[in-house]
Amino acid sequence: MTDFVGRRRELKELREDIARTGLDTLSGRKDMAPRARVLLIAGRPGSGRTALAEEFVREVADEYPDGVLRAGLSTPGGTAVSTERTLRDLLEGLGRPTPPGAGADELGEVLNEALTGRRAIVLLDDALDALQVDPLLPDVRECLVVVTSEGPLTGIPDVRPCTLGGLDTPAAVELLTQRIGDIRVTVDPRAAEALAEACGGQPAALAVVGGWLAAHPKATVADLAKQLHDTPAAAGGGPLGRAFRFVYGSLPQPAQRTLRLLPLAPAGIIDPQTASALAGCSVAAAQSTLEDFAGLGLLRPAADGLYLLPGCLTPFLQALLESKERAAEVQLARARTLERTVRLLHSCRAVAEDDEDDLVGEMREVSPAVPRALRFPDARAAARWLDSRLPALDAAARLAVADGELDTLARRLISALVRALAVHRGTDAAAPELYGLHRLVLDVAERRGLHREKAAALLNLADLDAETGRTAQALERYRAALDAGREAKDPYATGRAMESVGGAHQELGDWHRAADWFGRALTQALARGERADEARLYGRLGNVHTLSGRYGEALRSWRAAAAGYRKLADVPGQAKALSEMARVQEYAGRPEESLHTCREAVDLARRAGDLRLQAALQVRLADTLDRLGDPAAARLHRTAADRLLGEDPSAYEIRSGSGQDI
Template sequence: MTDQAVDVGGAAAGQRTGQFLGRQRELKELRDDIARAGLDTLSGKKSPRARVLLIAGRPGSGRTALAEELARQVAGDYPDGVLRVGLTEPGGARIPADRVARDLLDALAVPAPPGAGQDELTELVRAALAGRRAIVLLDDAADAEQVGPLLPDTSACLVVATAQGPLTGIPDVRPCTLGGLDVKSSVELLETYTGSVRVTVDPRAAETLVEACGAQPAALVLVGGWLAARPKAAVVDVARQLRAMSDDGPELPSAERPLARAFQLVYESLSQPSARILRLLALAPAGIADAHTASALAGCSVSGAQNALADFVAYGLLRKDGAVPDQYRVPGSLAPLLRALCEAVDRPGEVQLARARMLERTVRLLQSCRAVTEPEGSPARKRLAGLPRALRFPSAAAADRWLSGRQSALLAAARLAVEDGGLDTLARRLVAALVRALAAHRGAEAAAPELYGLHRLVLDVAERRDLHREKAAALLNLGDLDAQTGRTTEALARYRAALDAGRAANDPYATGRAMESVGGAHQELGDWQRASDWYGRALSQRLARGERADEARLYGRLATVHTYAGRYGEALRGWRAAVAGYRRLGDLPSQARALSEAARVQEYAGRPEESLRTCREAVEQARRAGDLRLQAALQLRLADTLDRLGDPAAGRRGPPPPPPRGAWAAPPGRGPPKNNRGTPKIGGCIGLKR
């Protein structure tokens, strides 16, 4: 898992030099804090929760780099590894607790039920960590409310949190507060960019520059990158230039001015096209960008955007995403500066147009990502061939890697597009394309947690725009996901709301689908009367519209409910109607399945001769359909029935002649077998397709 909000600072220096600079006193204090006895231990009790260490400091102080270095040094004591997650987006918005919990569960390889609430997910996180010795790194916490629910209920784990201030409410936490780096480490950090010569010839100038940067790692990295791009620039001149800068714009706290001045120094040295790309990166979803994102935002070529991004990394304005090639992240310390600059320089219309270009590019990439999974020669592959080369993926595997690496940015783009409210048409297209791409590459079941959130976004747009058809579709999809995870009551409420929306849209498909789903929810809840009533309503609509395939399926569902309720006569009539419907459609496999269910009902009703005849007919239909698996299952059904009739030898030989009348009768009160929930189980191995 990758961090979602990480600062520049020591991390950037470490990437350049391969070593961590300074902070040795803080590291010693933190390591001593791990071994220090807590309040519970002093009172003679075993600590019920993980040890929590807090690194407090402003963005840009190197707090994340210090947390990473601490985790590296003590990793040997925690064999289950390091889990990293950010609690705040680069723009300053809190990341919802359910999203944080899902990220942690993904890292722990623990499945999370789609649509689960915050409490359920955080409880799953604590349960998954209960038997582990791991380090949990919580980056950029806003307050204790974000951290508390994620604390493991075991003292074997270590939690390292970073924040701007104290986390009041977390017991037994002593913050390690960061200021600037010491002078020696600051100068060493500058040397990694400028080389030792320029510092050695004028060491006092280097110390003056450190002072002008407030000894803040993020500011030193920016100035170091600027000096590295200008080998002839003198260190003392840069120090004077920083001191001479005026603090225009809103009044900043004194501690934030050095970073703002260093950023201004670098920004003013950029060419106009590069400066525009940098400003518009404030619009990158979740602070994550690649060449396509930058190209779409600025309206330039992909190669030009890629060159600009590489320059920004050299300056310290961006950092590479170690987990995903050719992907970059806006440092959390610089995100507010970029956003303020974009608001001050770019007109609102230009910003909205840049957003629209980015969303349109993302939609086309998602369409390409899905199309590459289609067979050769399909319409989707033909459309894919007409796209520009930069928007095409060479293979399905490459598209899958892109989708996995960009997933967090894609989901963030969908959320931001819906929240924006001014680009609802593009937002709907983006969500639809993302749903199809995830389903094509992961399958609907594996992608269910992401799909649940996307369908909720569609519902938000539909409700805001009074789009009744889209609202009905979103509610039906959400209801299906609720039903799959056992939240049948919630699913029933969704289906009823979808029925109202379908009627408001005058959409017969949505209305019929909703009525059938309401019946299915009542069936799952064991309310046979309401289930049969709603199935009957859905069937009436299908009959009126002449939708034969749906008619046959609904006859089967209605017959199943009658079987549950013990109304075997009505159940048999339903299955016969389903058989007749499938016969008219020429669907031999479904006809065989319907016949097998009719035979089962006849067996329950105590009519074994008819059951055997019907089962033989089902076997014959399966043979004609060429469905060997269905044929084998039906033959097993025959053998099982003959065994209960007292003729196991005939069952082993194969389909026998009909037994004498009255040879077997169902015991009084016999009905469908029950599953482990106590609900009647119909069609165990030969169930009808829903």
């Protein structure tokens, strides 16, 4: 990696700007809410604005001991990254979990809370405008925000841009020397200065021509300066466009085609697998080509074998792609990349699943037919691949959905990504990513009129809403899922939606509507002979009747649930249903019946080997015996409970008390 050169004046200005009295203070507006200091580095793509920001952050890092948070605000193609996605990236950098489905306002509050009392730097790269930056500014005076952008951030007060031009000639020559060594520069220093001037002092242009010289050790600096001067400039490209055009023209035809297909890589993140699929070549050939591109300054190497497409070169590559590739070929390249990604995700998931899983057994039987390039040596390598590629995988799914012509592949990709995340991270940890993926499935299902998929996506989204406390929003989605399930004539989706609507009403404290919807779901389960669903729904009805104080109906429901579990030979389920019956009998003022039912439940729990349930029931027996005036027997049952699980009261699942304890 080359060292940073030049820009000492700009670095000094940025340091002085930190301590500069703000315009708000000068104008007497001291009553404004505190906020982080904002520094802006403005310059055209390729001017080295990101490199300057990184160097400045490195120099002042000691003054901000709580670290540096980084986020890119636009893709290499110039598309804005959503505020929600950026806030999630910043919070992940702080190690803070983010609630799935949370909006920008909620995430902004979480970020402010996380940064309160900290001295940290927030580096926001490639901002498109002030509207994109403003929601990301923390209301923490001790923090520093460094933004890079092409233009001013009009609308954000107290921001004075540090505007970049080209490097001065000595710094430009020094940057060139780092790429090619000092011999060719020393031999002809005037040619080196002429080449630096031809590049306009732009670091990106110097990196490209320096890379070409490094790859052609017999070429002289003077020869390149002349050839570059004779190369026609691309329309609006300036020195960087001329340098790129020259280097592109020197590549072999296969390498040219691979290069101009790289803008199709999601989020500008490229690895040998992606390049191989885009160009239709072997992974080994793609790896060699990517290494050559990195040496030429056309790609930036990153961690884990990844390469990043510089945003300053993307417009030139996009123009070449549109002018030299047929639309059908572009679509085919996209499809090949999606198909390769789906296969990698299947392999990533399979290597991490348990040995007993049927899919793993199937994958192992056919593993010799799976190309070596698509296999992972172990689950750790697969998880590392998934983590490093997740931004690109998420972008691939979004691009595929937005394309509209590859919906089948998009659905397969999203399904494979959901399953891989669930296996490697667990559904709880992966919930923020899963929420976004389910929304993409919903978009495709609505566009294509796929009612079954629409119902599934709505149910999944509603479940995540319910888990994060957005019960009203979850209820709305459950109702929409019910309509979609009916359109699809899918009994599972309709039954699941009706039960979930009831659960949402229960969460909102509307016992009457909850009982009504549980009853509807139960009627469907009875009509279809779904015994497991029947037993569960009888239990949910019993629970909501208990909460509303309708103890007679609650007892009938719990009795039916216990009978259902008995028919299913589900001993633990039967024991839990009887334990709830005992609870209701106690609430109804029938302690003798409660005692009898509770003893029956203890016997069943003992048969099921459920020590936790046994202990909880022993505690209930003790409470009931206390009420019946038998403290000696109550002490015996409490001792038995302590013997089963120790003296940790949190181990007991069932407590006596009000109906709200259920």
